[in-house]
Amino acid sequence: MAAGGRASGRPAKKKGPSKGAGGQGRRSLEGKGATPPAEMRHWYKEKARTERIAREERGGARRPAPARQRRSEDAPEYIGGRNPVLEALQAGVPSNALYVAQRMENDDRVRDSIRIAAERGIALLEVSRDKLDRLTEGAVHQGIALQIPAYDYAHPSDLVELAQDAAEIPLIVALDSVTDPRNLGAIARSATAFGAHGLLVPSRRSAGVTGGAWKTSAGTLATMRVARAANLTAALREYREAGLFVIGLDGAGETDIGDVDLLTEPLVVVVGSEGKGLSRLVREQCDVVTRIPMQAAAESLNAGVAAGVALYEVARHRRL
Numbered sequence: 001m002a003a004g005g006r007a008s009g010r011p012a013k014k015k016g017p018s019k020g021a022g023g024q025g026r027r028s029l030e031g032k033g034a035t036p037p038a039e040m041r042h043w044y045k046e047k048a049r050t051e052r053i054a055r056e057e058r059g060g061a062r063r064p065a066p067a068r069q070r071r072s073e074d075a076p077e078y079i080g081g082r083n084p085v086l087e088a089l090q091a092g093v094p095s096n097a098l099y100v101a102q103r104m105e106n107d108d109r110v111r112d113s114i115r116i117a118a119e120r121g122i123a124l125l126e127v128s129r130d131k132l133d134r135l136t137e138g139a140v141h142q143g144i145a146l147q148i149p150a151y152d153y154a155h156p157s158d159l160v161e162l163a164q165d166a167a168e169i170p171l172i173v174a175l176d177s178v179t180d181p182r183n184l185g186a187i188a189r190s191a192t193a194f195g196a197h198g199l200l201v202p203s204r205r206s207a208g209v210t211g212g213a214w215k216t217s218a219g220t221l222a223t224m225r226v227a228r229a230a231n232l233t234a235a236l237r238e239y240r241e242a243g244l245f246v247i248g249l250d251g252a253g254e255t256d257i258g259d260v261d262l263l264t265e266p267l268v269v270v271v272g273s274e275g276k277g278l279s280r281l282v283r284e285q286c287d288v289v290t291r292i293p294m295q296a297a298a299e300s301l302n303a304g305v306a307a308g309v310a311l312y313e314v315a316r317h318r319r320l
Contacts, residue, residue: 003202008229010222011207015290019044024259027308028200030297034066038171050281059069061095075150076148076149076150077095077148077149077151077209077210077211078099078135078136078137078145078146078147078148078209078211079093079145079146079148079213079214079215080114080132080135080139080140080141080142080144080145080146080215080290081139081140081141081142081144081215082107082109082110082142082143082144083109084214084215085098085109085144085145085146085312086112086113086116087114087218087219088121088146088148088214088215089112089113089117089122089146090116090217091217091218091219091220091222091308092219092222093124093143093146093148093214093219093222094148094149094222095147095148095149096122096123096147096148096149097117097122097123097124097125097146097147098113098114098117098122098123098124098125098144098145098146098147099125099126099127099132099144099145099146099147100114100124100125100126100127100143100144101126101127101129101132101137101141101143101144102113102127102128102129104144110143110144112114113144113146113240116225121277125311127232129143130180132144132145135147136199142214148195148211148214151209151226151304152187153209153227153228154198154225154226154227154228155227155240156200156227156229156235157238157242158198158225158227159172159197159198159200159225159227160172160200160239160242160244161248162197162225163197166197168195168197169266169267169318170197170244170266170267170268171194171195171196171197171262171266171267171269171311171314172196172197172198172199172200172239172244172267172268172269172273172313173187173188173191173196173198173199173200173269173307174199174200174201174232174235174236174268174269174270174271175200175201175202175206175270175271175303176202176203176205176232176248176270176271176272176273176278176279176282177206177271177272177273177276177279178206178272178303179205179206179207180215180218180303181186181207181208181209181210181211181212182212182213182215182216182304183216183302183303183304184199184201184207184208184209184213184216184217184226185212185213185214185215185216185217185221185248185304186214186216186217186221186303186304186305186307187199187271187303187304187307187308188213188217188220188221189216189217189218189220189306189308190304190308190311190312191220191224191307191311192220192223192224193308193311194308194311194312194314194315195315195318196224196311197225198225198226198227198305199224199225199226199227200226200227200228200229200232200233200235200268201226201227201228201229202209202229202231203228203229203230203231208228209221209226216228227315231283233281233282233284236268236270236282236285236286237285239268240285240287243266244265244267244268245262245265245266245268245287245288246267246268246270246284246285246286246287247260247262247263247266247267247268247269247270247286247287247288247289247290247310248270248278248282248286248288248289248290249270249271249272249278249290249291249292249307249310250270250272250277250278250283250289250290250291250307251277251291251300252277252289252291253288253290253291254287254289254291255288255289255290255291256290256291256292256293257290257291257292257293257310257313258293258313259287260290262288263313263314263317263318264317264318267306267314269310269311269314270286270318271303271306271307271310272283272303273303274300274301274303274306275300289297292306292309292310309318
């Protein structure tokens, strides 16, 4: 008997062509598209935050400052950084609030700042680092910032009255076109060290008492009065009418500062900008335009250093 099929008795099926994969093999080789950039990955924000915190703790480079909006004159200022904040609190700088970053590792400076703020009744606020970045306009704040109120400027005549009340010979430092707040802060330190009675700044095109100035002054602006004049030339003219002599510091001066014979008199020392020096109208109000003698290799000194040298020379003559 011929075998016409399997033992089950069913007829054998004709074997046809095998089915294909329908292109599934090719699609599996295509993958999931291009590798996404790092900023689109889930771990990126946390990694960037960790690196930024580590950079700030090391005092690293600043992150780019956001576009700066025009600040109103009565807007508060902010001091950022652990040392500057602690120095400002220790010096009694007027303060509204102390901002501390969330989940920040404390050290002695932070703990001392919080303690002093609590003792003085200053509000303590815990905020995100992003908010601290905005408040300090991108500066390195190390997780802490101090809000200070807008500075209450004196009148130019108040500086003379301070000297008279102290029964001392007036010594005032005026700033002509000094636009860097750090220079103002440095000049305030020198003025305090060498017995000046105040600083005079013009209200336009000049540095004011900002957070940067407070930071550089190391707290001396808490005791050094700053007056503001709508017109610096007119204020210098009024000082001369009140019996003060005006000495201008300029690299083009013809007399060395040590040779000026007015240093023991009631005095206004005018410091010009590093690049332009004294403006023409201010120069015309000076009784003497003097220079600081130095080697030819150094063309000029910045305003903060020049003021310190000149004020030391004034103090030295007054001690003789």
